[in-house]
Amino acid sequence: MQQEHELNIWVSYQVDIFLESSYNIFKILKILKKMKVEIKVKIFRALADETRFEIVRTIAVRGEVPCAELVEEFSLSRPALSHHFRILKEAGLVKARKSGQYYFFSLNRRYLERFGPYFIEVLKK
Numbered sequence: 001m002q003q004e005h006e007l008n009i010w011v012s013y014q015v016d017i018f019l020e021s022s023y024n025i026f027k028i029l030k031i032l033k034k035m036k037v038e039i040k041v042k043i044f045r046a047l048a049d050e051t052r053f054e055i056v057r058t059i060a061v062r063g064e065v066p067c068a069e070l071v072e073e074f075s076l077s078r079p080a081l082s083h084h085f086r087i088l089k090e091a092g093l094v095k096a097r098k099s100g101q102y103y104f105f106s107l108n109r110r111y112l113e114r115f116g117p118y119f120i121e122v123l124k125k
Contacts, residue, residue, distance in 0.1 A: 039092075046091035051076070052084050056093055059107050067103040 047053050051074060058073070059065050071081055085105065088094040092111045097104045 042091040043093065046087050046093055049084070049087075052088055055084060056088065056107070059094060059105055064097070064104045064106040067105065070105065 047056065055070060055074065058070070067078075067081065070076070071078055074081070076084070085094065085096065089096065092108055094105050095108045097106070
């Protein structure tokens with residue numbers, strides 16, 4: 001009886017998460033519908049690559065991330081990381097800040113907020 005009750009609570013929680021995510025994705029799609037095709041293509045092409053998607057997700061979770069940490073975490077060469085960031089920056093998803101000889105990457109929140117706060121939340125999951 002106790003296990004069945006716990007299972008019902010867990011299932012209810014999972015359904016709530018699914019519905020919330022579905023609702024947020026619906027809002028994102030509604031906003032994207034109004035955007036120019038070229039912008040949509042850049043965004044989706046940038047996020048279609050698994051490495052770039054994981055980089056964006058990592059930055060969304062952590063905030064500002066040093067380049068060196070991303071090179072180490074994703075086992076990428078600096079030129080490979082540079083290539084991925086060029087695509088992400090061209091799509092408007094990330095921005096870079098230089099401090100001395102080091103680069104720090106963060107989400108371009110101002111741009112992403114056009115999709116609503118839920119877009120960043122969906123990226124974090």
